[in-house]
Each structure stands twice: as structure tokens, then as C-alpha cells.
Amino acid sequence: MLRNALQFWAICLLFLLSNQTVKAVSLPKIFGSHMVLQQNAEITMWGWGNPSEEITVTSSWNQEAVKTKASNLAQWQVKLKTPAAGGPFTIMVKGHNAINLEDVLIxxxxxxxxxxxxxxxxxxxxxxxxxxxxxxxxxxxxxxxxxxxxxxxxxxxxxxxxxxxxxxxxxxxxxxxxxxxxxxxxxxxxxxxxxxxxxxxxxxxxxxxxxxxxxxxxxxxxxxxxxxxxxxxxxxxxxxxxxxxxxxxxxxxxxxxxxxxxxxxxxxxxxxxxxxxxxxxxxxxxxxxxxxxxxxxxxxxxxxxxxxxxxxxxxxxxxxxxxxxxxxxxxxxxxxxxxxxxxxxxxxxxxxxxxxTYGKKDIVYSGPLYRSMKVEGNKIRVSFDHAESGLVVKNGKELTDFEIAGSDQKFVKASARISGKTIIVQAPEVKDPVAVRFAWDNIAEPNLFNKAGLPASTFHPGDNFADSQ
CATH class of the missing domain: 3.40.50.1110 (SGNH hydrolase)
Known part of the structure; x- marks a missing residue:
């Protein structure tokens, strides 16, 4: 009885081991049917297999068979060159077993x-x-x-x-x-x-x-x-x-x-x-x-x-x-x-x-971004990137959320007006301004936009911005 039992379990073990060998090749989940691969690129494809198992990866877009062997760590990878956008394609990964990825797009x-x-x-x-x-x-x-x-x-x-x-x-x-x-x-x-x-x-x-x-x-x-x-x-x-x-x-x-x-x-x-x-x-x-x-x-x-x-x-x-x-x-x-x-x-x-990324020249993709400031007497002139088409006040006649400070770094509410592609900022209580900031409040919803309808970003040019109250 014991002998029969041992034979039974030995057969089961051999079956499991042989089945594991047959099913050795596998892929991470990120590689699967219906996936998209990056176009016009050399991509890396990787997975697992038995050590020294020969792996062949064949894509339908060029029918080129790329071969490798699994390492002693049971890992493998190959490089594939993808074509321009298109599909659907298939990718066959073959070792002791075969995995067919379908409906692959580039x-x-x-x-x-x-x-x-x-x-x-x-x-x-x-x-x-x-x-x-x-x-x-x-x-x-x-x-x-x-x-x-x-x-x-x-x-x-x-x-x-x-x-x-x-x-x-x-x-x-x-x-x-x-x-x-x-x-x-x-x-x-x-x-x-x-x-x-x-x-x-x-x-x-x-x-x-x-x-x-x-x-x-x-x-x-x-x-x-x-x-x-x-x-x-x-x-x-x-x-x-x-x-x-x-x-x-x-x-x-x-x-x-x-x-x-x-x-x-x-x-x-x-x-x-x-x-x-x-x-x-x-x-x-x-x-x-x-x-x-x-x-x-x-x-x-x-x-x-x-x-x-x-x-x-x-x-x-x-x-x-x-x-x-x-x-x-x-x-x-x-x-x-x-x-x-x-x-x-x-x-x-x-x-x-x-x-x-894709070089579309006719798209304005950013609102005004602070570029620089220049003190002009009791005023500060602020220049922006992404203001080529001009600056506008949205939903109001006066610009909001500008503040100005003197050497004491105590910011006060300031008036601001558009001057071409720049903003002139001043406050009567600050005679000698040295700093300016914008939208410096958790709930600020400022009304400075460019003519493309995109809002300006918060800015604080000072080194101590994270301590500015």
C-alpha cells in the first residue's frame, strides 16, 4: 500500500514538473492582446522561461523571428523594432509553449x-x-x-x-x-x-x-x-x-x-x-x-x-x-x-x-508664465512668456491678485494694469518696491489670461517662497 502511494505521488510530481516545463514561457501582464506598442521605436519585450530555454518572438508586421535564451534566473528579453502607427498585428512568443498576442496596435x-x-x-x-x-x-x-x-x-x-x-x-x-x-x-x-x-x-x-x-x-x-x-x-x-x-x-x-x-x-x-x-x-x-x-x-x-x-x-x-x-x-x-x-x-x-511633443504649431498650450520683473521707480513691470498674442482681463475691468512688497518683504494688495505684453504693478504704501507676487492665496481665482483664453500661473520669484505669508 505504501509503495503504491509513493508511486502515485511520484507520478503526480513528474506530471507537475513536466507540465511546468511545457508551460514555461510567460509574460508580464503589461504585454497582452489589445495592447498598444510605441511606434517607430526599439521596444523591449521581456518575460520568463526555463533556464536555457530558447525563446522566439515573431511579430506580424515584419515576420522577423527574434531569438534568445532564458537566463539562469529564468528571465529573458528581446528588442523589437516597431513600424509607424497601425495595426492590428499579432505577436507570437514561442518556447516549450506558445503565447499568441492578438489585436496589437502600434x-x-x-x-x-x-x-x-x-x-x-x-x-x-x-x-x-x-x-x-x-x-x-x-x-x-x-x-x-x-x-x-x-x-x-x-x-x-x-x-x-x-x-x-x-x-x-x-x-x-x-x-x-x-x-x-x-x-x-x-x-x-x-x-x-x-x-x-x-x-x-x-x-x-x-x-x-x-x-x-x-x-x-x-x-x-x-x-x-x-x-x-x-x-x-x-x-x-x-x-x-x-x-x-x-x-x-x-x-x-x-x-x-x-x-x-x-x-x-x-x-x-x-x-x-x-x-x-x-x-x-x-x-x-x-x-x-x-x-x-x-x-x-x-x-x-x-x-x-x-x-x-x-x-x-x-x-x-x-x-x-x-x-x-x-x-x-x-x-x-x-x-x-x-x-x-x-x-x-x-x-x-x-x-x-x-x-x-507632436509639433503642432498652431496650438497655444500655456497661459502667461512669469519671466522677469523690473523696478521702475515706485512700480514693478512684470514680463511673461506665452503672452505673444497679448494679455487680457477676464470677467472684470481690473486685474486681481497682485501684491507688492518693499525691502521688509511685507506684501500688500496692489493695483495692476496691462501695458502691452507686460503688467505694471504698484501700491501707494510701497514707495520703493523690490518684490511682486501673484495669486498668492489658496483659493485665488485670478483674472489675468492671454488672448488664447488660458489663465496665468501663480508666481513668487523670491528664494523664500515657501516661507512667504
Missing amino acids: GEVWLCSGQSNMEWTTNAGIDNGAAEIPKANFPSIRFFTVPRKSADGAQLDVDGQWVVCTPQTMPYFSAVGYFFGRQIHQNLSMPVGLINSSWGGTPAEVWVNPQAIAKSENLVDAAAKLKEVPWGPVRPGKAYNAMIAPLIPFRLAGALWYQGEANVSDPGNYAQLLPALIQNWRQEWSNDFPFYYVQLAPYKYGRPHEGAMLREAQRRTLTTPNTGMIVISDIGNKEDIHPRNKIDVGLRLANLALAK
Whole structure:
């Protein structure tokens, strides 16, 4: 009896081992049917197999068989050259077993990340959402949503699957991501793949490789001050490890970022943290891709000026190469940290990408951005970028939200007027002005726009912006 039992279990073990060999080749979830791959690029495709197992990857766009062998760590990767936008194609991955990926499109792939305003879906409630859902039939737009997970170390895979954009799938994907992708798709007439990896209420620290934070004493000290919260992680790398690392090095056209609300308690640190995140992602991907982000909307944060300070930290991040920022002070809701106008946020991000990444020359993609100031007697003249077509006052006869200060750095409300493509600012109680700031309030909704209808950004040129009350 014992002998028979041992023989039975030995046979079962041999069956399991042989079955494991037969099914050896596997892929991370980011590679699947219905996916979009970046066009005109050398992409990396990777997976797992038995050590020394020969793997052949064949794509239908060129029928070229690319061969490799799994390493002693049971890992493999190959490089594929993708054509111009098009499809559908198939990709066959063959070892002891075969995996056939179908309905693969070639186009533009964008990563969407951040906290709740990026995560926010049409189904959660957005302006005009009900009217948009039935129109969301776009077979060439594809979605991949990374579920919320955290990890202490870098993970190899994520759950999730690529799905086609339909009225049934669109309501459950990032609304900002969808409206961005739709605009890109309609303007470029090519497939768009959107990967949403976001988590409401998370500080930027959790989205950075913790090794990158460890390189800066300032970032380490700031991260140590973050207090645990019930709705998500706060420690460096926790979301990066589980929600970003497994995607690397899936080839991207660029990244979109909508985050900052969870970092308003330390805006001075954010001026260093956000550029560090951008640099970290680019290094990990070995790709200096465009990084476009949303400046925070007005909202009644608890500490005076902390929202304005964070917006200024975001504005200063524009010195990082190949970045862009959209301002949404005119489409926010100072009573709700989740403004429901997600359509215009997505469209403004798309216009930014169409102009800066895709070379569309006729698109004005930014409102006025502070360039410089010049003291002229008891006045200060402020010059702006993105004011070529001129400056305008919207919804009023007088400009609002300008302040001026003397050497004591005590800012007072100032009058301001348009002078060509500049603004002249002055206040009777400040005879010798040395500093100017704009929209320096958590709930500021200023009325300075360019003629393209885009609002000016908060600014505070001083070195001590994070301490300015």
C-alpha cells in the first residue's frame, strides 16, 4: 500500500514538473492582446522561461523571428523594432509553449499617474460625463489600469489587462487620461495606449524609487515627517515598487502627472521632490520622455498660502528639461479638492503634448508664465512668456491678485494694469518696491489670461517662497 502511494505521488510530481516545463514561457501582464506598442521605436519585450530555454518572438508586421535564451534566473528579453502607427498585428512568443498576442496596435503610449484627481473616473462623477459615455466608441484607444498595491521591494508584475475603449470600459478609466487620449487620437489619427497607475491621497514620495530619495538628505528628512494615513502609503517607494517598477522598461511616448494635494504641508521640499521624481523615472526607463503635469486648482487648504506655495513649486519645476504644466485656476472648485471638470484638464494636457511633443504649431498650450520683473521707480513691470498674442482681463475691468512688497518683504494688495505684453504693478504704501507676487492665496481665482483664453500661473520669484505669508 505504501509503495503504491509513493508511486502515485511520484507520478503526480513528474506530471507537475513536466507540465511546468511545457508551460514555461510567460509574460508580464503589461504585454497582452489589445495592447498598444510605441511606434517607430526599439521596444523591449521581456518575460520568463526555463533556464536555457530558447525563446522566439515573431511579430506580424515584419515576420522577423527574434531569438534568445532564458537566463539562469529564468528571465529573458528581446528588442523589437516597431513600424509607424497601425495595426492590428499579432505577436507570437514561442518556447516549450506558445503565447499568441492578438489585436496589437502600434501608436502612442502614455503613462497617467498621480493621486485622486488622476485616478478619478467618469463613473465617479464629472461635468458632462453622462453625455460623453455613449460617444466613447474608439477601437484604437486602449486602456490598462494598474490596481492599487504597495510593496517593500520592486515587483516583477502587476495585475491588469488591456481593454478596448468602449462606452462600457471608458467610465471606469481615468477621466483625465481618457480625454487626453481622445484628443491625441483624433488629432493624430493613430492608436493611443493609456496606462493609469495612480492612487488617491498619496504623496509624491511613494512614487519615487526609494534609492533616489536616499541620495538627498533634504528629501530623506522631509519623507520622515510624513504621517501615516488610513487611505494609502506614505513611505518612499511603496507605490513605485508595486505600480511603476513592473512597467519598466515598457516603451512610453511620455508621462502625465496630476498630484500635489498630499504634499502641500511641505511645498519647499516639493520644489526638489518633483524634479527628482521626473529624473528618477527617466533614468529607470533610460528614456528622457516628456513629462507633463497639472498645477493644483484653488482649494481651501488648512494652512494659509500652502496651496499657492505648492503651485509655485510646480511652476519652478518647469526648469526641468522637456516638461510642461497646465494651469486650471479657472476650472477648479475651491470648495471641492476634486474639481469635476476633467474634460478641459485632459484637453489642455493634450494640447500641451500636441504642441510640444507632436509639433503642432498652431496650438497655444500655456497661459502667461512669469519671466522677469523690473523696478521702475515706485512700480514693478512684470514680463511673461506665452503672452505673444497679448494679455487680457477676464470677467472684470481690473486685474486681481497682485501684491507688492518693499525691502521688509511685507506684501500688500496692489493695483495692476496691462501695458502691452507686460503688467505694471504698484501700491501707494510701497514707495520703493523690490518684490511682486501673484495669486498668492489658496483659493485665488485670478483674472489675468492671454488672448488664447488660458489663465496665468501663480508666481513668487523670491528664494523664500515657501516661507512667504
